Amino acid sequence: MARIALEHVDKVYANGFVAARDLSLEAADGELLVLVGPSGSGKSTVLRLMAGLEQVTGGTIRIGERDVTDLPPQKRDIAMVFQNYALYPHMTVRENLGFGLSIRKQPVALINERVRMVASSLGLDAMLDRKPAQLSGGQRQRVALGRAIVREPLAFLFDEPLSNLDAQLRVETRVELSRLHQKLGATMVYVTHDQSEALTLGDRIAVLRDGVLQQVASPMELYSRPANRFVAGFIGSPAMNFIEGTLSAETTGSESGGRFTFKGGDLVLDVRCDSPASSSVVLGVRPQHLEVVGDADGMLRAEVTLVEPMGNEQIVYVSLSGGERLVAVAPPEPPMKQGERVAIRAKRDAVHLFDAKNGVRLSCGGVQPSRD
């Protein structure tokens, strides 16, 4: 096992498209690092750069201590699981699994032994002599996985391996992958566009957008201390609520920052922040941190526009009197109704403020609702 590191990597295509810009990222030895981001964010490109399927236009790539920037994929000793599995259609499962070893001219006995072991650990024994076309989607996925495992590589790369599976299979396989990681202790870099997959699988998560790294951190850190508005809105489901507003001039100053008043629509809050760059800010609060209570008691008056009962909770869509829309997550009882008049209250210290221009999260704390 080895670490994989990208150092100040650029990838610019011939037509000018920038897929990665000054990207520095490391997957530590034995870590499962998830690359997540919307389509076009460059995450697949980064994976392919690590594999050597694409060349960087600037920067260095290391596997272990070795500089592999100019090495072709054959020489990097990493294994990759492709989104469409890329199983060799004219070979049997056995031959697919053993391909990497037979190319490296390993002794036949060794190949057979490893193939047998991996096949049995993945439940593929009965299929060894079939061709990929005769397998189901889930089985093909396991063969793709097995092909990587058999090689005992320095690291594993996964390119959205679950996206072609149906929902239930996806969840099951996700668990298996997690177990696999624990069992092998392997360095894994995993690409997905599904943020919930990222949160459940990753030791650390790297959020990418338009080729630029937004934040690398543990799932909890990303969730509770997102570096900017994009990460805050991308991680967590349902997505964070955002309300635009302004910060008043500093009212008092102190060691831990000044006191300001946030005004956004009907919402007025006192906050204590380090000096913000501008007075235009965006307030963010997760649906899970909004309480829906009966009328009169809370901060904001609102009307319920839609309720999605999820069994263990309700997702409540409300509309404030100023027209702003918020999403809240409420316990399953009492069931809410469309048209109901309610009040919304935010849990203290669960509110974030972001600079409206550059999206950076401001360090703020001690949120107090102003008396309305």
Next chain:
Amino acid sequence: MTLRPQRWAFGAALALLVLFTLFPFYWAMVASFTPDAALFREPSLWPRTIILDHYRALFVERDFLTPIRNSLVVAGTTTVFCLVVGTLAAYALARLDFKGKPAIMAFILAVTMFPQISIVSPLYLLLRSLRLIDTYPGLIMPYMTFAMPLTVWILTGSIRQIPRDLEEAAHVDGASRRQSFTKILLPLAVPSIATTGILTFIYCWNEFLFALSFTLGPERQTVPVAIALFRGQYQVPWGQILAAAVVATAPVAVMVLGFQRRIVQGLTAGAVKG
């Protein structure tokens, strides 16, 4: 488009078309079994007599096996050579990235549009100076002008349809470019190569202008030329001509029947992509 009377009319029209398509063959076959004297007297749709004279004359007196052999050699050699060279070129055009690729594709497409007549005379003089008139190489070389672009064009289109990530997976697994070509791509490309071979062979077999211009006598003439130049002593020997036509058509018909799906795929893979 599935109304009852429409479907009936549609089926009838289709049947008519198929009839129209097959009738000339049928008629030729009937005529090939009919003595010359009876050919133009009161033609009837059913053969009145069956004689094998024409076929016998074809092979015994006219030595029709020679043109068949010539066609086989020329078409076969051209096809094999073009497949080998063409597959390599197609691999480069479909998989590798290098400047000038669009120019090359344009060049190849342009050459397929050459009117053969425009290069007949210089080719004639070239072949004559190389003493290759009336020889096998003297036909194989000119045949490359249309066989090579055709092969490259169709094969490039076919290889493009094979997903790239299979070779990428092979590379990550440790295969060199040559290994991924021979162990992964080539086995998967074999059906397309076979189809392209069939199409190229058919085009070479049917070629007429070059064969007419670059051969002098029955020793090296190909089947189309031999048939076109059949001369009778007093009149056109239709019986033998049609017997020759039947002989020339039968293997083609069998090939088409056997490979029709492949042929359709191959033609459309090359053509519609452009």
Next chain:
Amino acid sequence: MKYEARLGWMLVAPAIGVIGLIAIFPLGWTLWESLHMHELRMPWLGNPFIGLGNYAEIAGDPRFWAALGHTAFFTVTSISLELVIGLFLALAMNRAYRGRGLVRAAILVPWAIPTVVAALLWRFMFESESGIANAILVDVGILDQPIVWFIETATAWVPVILADVWKTTPFVALLLLAGLQNIDLSLYEAAAVDGANGWWQLRHITLPLLKPAILVTLIFRTLDGFRVFDLIYVLTGGGPGTSTEPVALYTFNALLQNLRFGYGSALSVVIFAITFGLAMLYVKGLGVRLGGEER
């Protein structure tokens, strides 16, 4: 990747080399020859450079212009018929029904045989007053009495056009079929649900979406039509007289019958220029992608 580029050129070189040697070099030679007088029948005249003299002669040559007219007429007529029948065939082959494979094979056979054989078959059918074509037409009542087809220009064209349509429609049908198969079935389903009948679907879904395939077909068939040689050489020999002679046959006669190499070369160049011009027109009009872009 520099290595990739080198490998690419290496692999492409043999194919390009062969094509270049055998196609480009002779073409250049033809161009050169066309600027000279070169009458192989009159070797004492030598091989003097006469600039555009041959081309001037072509411009004033009535037989050339007639040949051009014949070629245009042949091309336009054949293509029109082939498109219509081909479209019908393509629609037919697009459905599933028993015996579809057999139908496909059957109509492919004419395409697969040598053109000269096709020409001979049709020549035979229309030959003499007691040929089968005459017999059938008279029986069915289309003709009052048999015609000698190859004596008159107008009637001589009939077997020519028929033979070409017979032979090439399958190819046209295939190109159109490929285009048809790319049309999303759910478009037809949506239209049916909305109440559109078969004709409407044909006019407003099939034909517009088939345009690229139709244009590709037009390119190939126009170029083929312009280069026609085998068919007419065998069917009519250009006759009666030279009234069905296309440009390719005229050039052939000039070159290899009359051995006028200079003049014949100029004719070759003119044909090439016309063919190329047509191709360029189509390509510009279509914006045909010539490869290089995939993902």
